[in-house]
Amino acid sequence: MRKIFIDLVKDDDVLALPVEDANGNILLAKGSKIKQSTKDKLSKHGITTVYIKEGNNGDNIEPLEGNRDEALKMLKRQPLEEILISRINNYSRNDNASPIVKKVVEDIIFTLKNKNTLLVHFAHLRLIDNYTYEHSLDVCALSLVIGERLRLTRTSLYQLGLGALLHDVGKTKVSISITSKQGKLTDKEFERVKEHPLLGFQLLKDFDNNIPLPSCQVVLQHHERYSGTGYPRGLKGEKISKLSYIVGICDMYTAITAKRSYREAFSPKEAIELFMGTCNYLFPTQVVEAFLEGVAAYPNGSVVKLSNGLIAKVIMQDTLALKPIVKPLKYNSETEIRLVGNESLDIECLYE
Ligand SMILES: [Fe+2]
Numbered sequence: 001m002r003k004i005f006i007d008l009v010k011d012d013d014v015l016a017l018p019v020e021d022a023n024g025n026i027l028l029a030k031g032s033k034i035k036q037s038t039k040d041k042l043s044k045h046g047i048t049t050v051y052i053k054e055g056n057n058g059d060n061i062e063p064l065e066g067n068r069d070e071a072l073k074m075l076k077r078q079p080l081e082e083i084l085i086s087r088i089n090n091y092s093r094n095d096n097a098s099p100i101v102k103k104v105v106e107d108i109i110f111t112l113k114n115k116n117t118l119l120v121h122f123a124h125l126r127l128i129d130n131y132t133y134e135h136s137l138d139v140c141a142l143s144l145v146i147g148e149r150l151r152l153t154r155t156s157l158y159q160l161g162l163g164a165l166l167h168d169v170g171k172t173k174v175s176i177s178i179t180s181k182q183g184k185l186t187d188k189e190f191e192r193v194k195e196h197p198l199l200g201f202q203l204l205k206d207f208d209n210n211i212p213l214p215s216c217q218v219v220l221q222h223h224e225r226y227s228g229t230g231y232p233r234g235l236k237g238e239k240i241s242k243l244s245y246i247v248g249i250c251d252m253y254t255a256i257t258a259k260r261s262y263r264e265a266f267s268p269k270e271a272i273e274l275f276m277g278t279c280n281y282l283f284p285t286q287v288v289e290a291f292l293e294g295v296a297a298y299p300n301g302s303v304v305k306l307s308n309g310l311i312a313k314v315i316m317q318d319t320l321a322l323k324p325i326v327k328p329l330k331y332n333s334e335t336e337i338r339l340v341g342n343e344s345l346d347i348e349c350l351y352e
Helices: 036-044 065-077 080-091 099-114 116-128 130-149 154-165 169-173 187-193 196-206 213-221 242-256 268-276 285-294
Strands: 002-005 026-028 049-052 303-306 311-316 325-328 347-350
Touching: 026 036, 065 116, 080 099, 080 130, 099 116, 099 130, 099 154, 116 130, 116 169, 130 154, 130 242, 130 285, 154 213, 154 242, 169 196, 196 213, 213 242, 242 268, 242 285, 268 285, 268 347, 303 325
Parallel strands: none
Antiparallel strands: 002 049, 303 311, 303 347, 311 325
16 A cells, blocks of 8 residues: 555545544545545645555555655645744744744744755655644744744754754654554554654764754754653763753644644643643743743634633733633624632633
């Protein structure tokens, strides 16, 4: 079988694996054919790739080389700067990315698109699965928000953002049968996945690309934890770079708040509360505090359910991540509710 972008599926192609939505519901059975109307339907579910049958090669997944050119073309067409800026606006307490951050994003995308080998590996990341690719963009955007909160210099922000964008690039060296596996990994498979920071570091160091060392370090250390409980080397405290800690916490936040087919997502509230207890355990206090001050747990425009049952829209950020200013949708008035200082009223959950 072969993994292929949905736009490239032909009328005669037959599905080698079923297609599932984010909740694990089967949308299309194994053996189905995909018509144009079905492609449109799948796109609405955010599905960009499928596995199709090819000849009689059993269930072995074909190496990805054959698809790389297509992935590369698709990536070159993507307005990556715009995508990153819009995600930065979404994650940030401020409505608009600052001029410095916009410049840094321009520099990062320029580097990516002008170093062909780097772009090839980033494109390869997209072929593994769309989640890993989208997740890399999210981690990059959120890391820049937190990095700015920590008043990093423009150079450090560039190194941070580039490392964040490439933090999981080592997964391209792990077998696709492991990285694409739905459900729990075996211990042996998990041990292989845990090698991805080192594989990614080696990949970047092998290039004659002048990738800055702090960015390579981010790739190597983004799963290391303050207490020494991380991997691959079990480093502790100051041995781990500040940029790696920023990417580590942003990686964890975006991963646990994303809905996956095999588990429920943490609500922003649960994720923030989890991080409140991680000071000087998973991440240093300074980074946790910057994260809690910098992230918009409920971005402007999100619709939420309040603890009194009212459905409201977030209209502005306030001093606490979990307590923005909201406006109830029920009343067609200009009533705004400030949750900071209001002990009896809270956001219960995102309303979808
Ligand atoms: Fe990772």
